[in-house]
Amino acid sequence: MQFKKRLGLYFSALLIVLLVGIVLKDVFLKETTVNPLVENEDGTKQLAFDAKLTRLDESTTTFKEYKGKVLIVNFWASWCGPCQEEASEFRDFYNNKSENVELLAINTTSVDSIENAIEFQESYNLNFPIFLDLDGTLQKSFGVVAYPTTFIFDSKGILKNKIKGSMNQKQLNDYIDKL
Incomplete structure (x- = not known):
């Protein structure tokens, strides 16, 4: 009987420590995470250049690496039919873009996978x-x-x-020409 009480206390203490750890982790992560898109006083939306980006090799950078350029940020998934259709268009656009333009493709890995993203990149010969x-x-x-x-x-x-x-190359160029 005494053993069961101790075991129950140890288990309860362990559970409390785990819950406190989870709460503290969330508090500290929220403080270090930068919201990448913020609203300005005039109602426009602004890119936060300090926001973190994770490359395919899982190394990190920030949007700051691309500061001063026109940025095209594309969210896609490997299983998405329209994403597959535009992949070669984006590749061709990237190969012919001007120096002051950058294309950043963000794989929605939370609903996809790293392996699929890499396979997609290789399959469409994407160099952006x-x-x-x-x-x-x-x-x-x-x-x-x-x-x-x-x-x-x-x-x-x-x-x-x-x-x-x-989107296709012509549409991308039309949007950029209007800036």
């Missing part, structure tokens, strides 16, 4: 930067509810366009 949204944080912050969804930011990081659905 591809990033992983491992936990869905970027997707939620950007308000992405369908794939593909593309965001176009001017060189100051101000959101100029949000396009739901697949």
